[in-house]
Amino acid sequence: MPENKKSKIRMYSRKGVKVAIPNFKEEVSISSMFEIFITDKSIEGISNRTLHDYHVHFEYLMKFLGENITNIKMTKEMFKNYLSFMLHEQCLSPVTVNVRIRTIRAFLRYCFLHGYIEEPIHEYFKPVRTKEDTLESFTPQEIKRLLSVVEENSYKGFRDKVIIYVLLDTLVRCAELINIKRTNIDLKAGFITLESLNTKTKKGRTVPISTKTIKLLKEYIQITEEYKTDFLFLTYEGEPLSDNTVRKNLTEIGEKAGVNKRVSPHTFRHTGALFYVLNGGDPFSLQKILGHSDMSMVRKYIQMTNTDVKKQHNIFSPLNTVFK
Template identity: 60%
Template sequence: MQTVVRKTQRKGVRSNKNISRLKNLEQKMTLFEMFERFMNYKQTEGLAKPTIQGYYEHFHYLNDYLGRDIPNEEVTVELFREYIGYMLHEQGLKPTTVNVRIRTNRAFLRYSFQEGWIQIPIHEKFKPIKTPEDEIQAFTPAEVKALLNQIDDSRFVGFRDKVMIYVLLDTMVRISELLNMKRANIDLKGGYIKLEPHETKTKRTRSVPISTKTIKLLEEYMRESEDFRSEFLFVTYDGRDILSNTWRRRLTELGETAGIDNKRVSPHTFRHTGALFYIMNGGDPFSLQKILGHSDMSMVRKYIQMTDSDVKRQHNVYSPLKSIFGRR
């Protein structure tokens, strides 16, 4: 007897999902309403606070460009293509900056299409701009010393900034991870700082080692800041949380007074610098990957781009000929 294989759905019969989508398309919604519903959904994904803030910030830039709220039928491919042109040619933003905003907009538009709030898959019609691979900059040892020399560590804020720079270099953490470090998670005896999963980009607990020099500085700093009664490690002069933009500006000011005008003085540059110095000092890429918190080795390779002079110094130390002829 022949087995009859039936189709799961007869031709012309709409699935419940398609019916729901068609009903949604009849809704009159505005761009703001769609975005708020999108963000309600993103909040349920347990994303890190900086990621959530990034979505709101990039939508704010789009809103500034539009100058008003618009109905869903006016959300078109042309609108977003014109917005990209505006960012590139009128605002003069770098392609890398524009790409960050494009990616968050595409996520929003993809969700809006899937929910049936817009009729066309706009997110498929424009993509991030092609850019040459970024050259990741790092400080030289002399530049790091120049930055530290600008700090007056006889005052609390200056000493705190000095300790923060040491921790940034030593642990190679992200700025969000640095500012969310808890006093309770500092293990001076074991030489580790525990990063909690809800504050890391990968949503995983990570312990980063700290060297003897950093341990001594942290020990002194924690004594001095104990009276603030804050759960956070790094605080303002009156015990409040430090905003990331505030400290970014502080680093920029230090860079200006130190005369460093050929590269960006930012928390991420310290992360790159720490990674490069780690490898240059003989560290292996596998332990570096764990410290940085990357699941993919390709990102680690980006972090340790070396200049020709860096490679030359390493070759002088590790030349294959030394295995044959010794160090003569």
């Protein structure tokens, strides 16, 4: 058992604000702390997908540790070694490593702020630097190729066509897409309401839809009316689509079209954001549509190729104002 450390409350500075940290607790296993952490996260209402990621990444950590250690044995050196192990022995990419680090850091931060560990290990267990690559997006020609191989005469094909239009037009995430309900759609006004429970930020938002998408949605809603269900996108049997099914179907469409890029909901989100700006849309309305709280992520989404920049420059060159 550790020596008694209840003599005084610890103070910790978070973003310049001092926070009181509870007294150091008794010895407890890392798995027990993780279960308490997960229970609290569940109460907060985070998505099932995020909870799943927490469990998966914790299992990776446990395999590295090799035993169910206690809070007394948890040190920053141990987690630095785990970082080195992922990078240099498992040879994982920095992007993959960072995904795992972020979830474990959230757990470590929780342990520290709730008095389970003495040291703010999360401050030393930080994401590694990665190269600033341009996010992959489709060209207009590639989108036309994807749509051309969709067999829209079948229910599945027509549904997948509608999904592609909605993804590209509204820039919604896959988890948001599959949770859209029929009552969330206002075809007359041209909006889809995304409920706060199903968004990544847990904030509801309304996204506009264009005339082409409205037309397809109207037809699709009529076709699926007989299923008598709240959800919009359904299987042939009338069950709500899962995100895995959406991803799998898009991958198959990409392979059939011969598009040598990752054909996923997120690629459509990147593409839609880029096209929005290239078509003259402002970044502030784009930020609201994407559902981002700050502009930094918007900047990542609208990275342009040199060709894109050249086209925009030809249209908006300052010299055009001088020599009209």
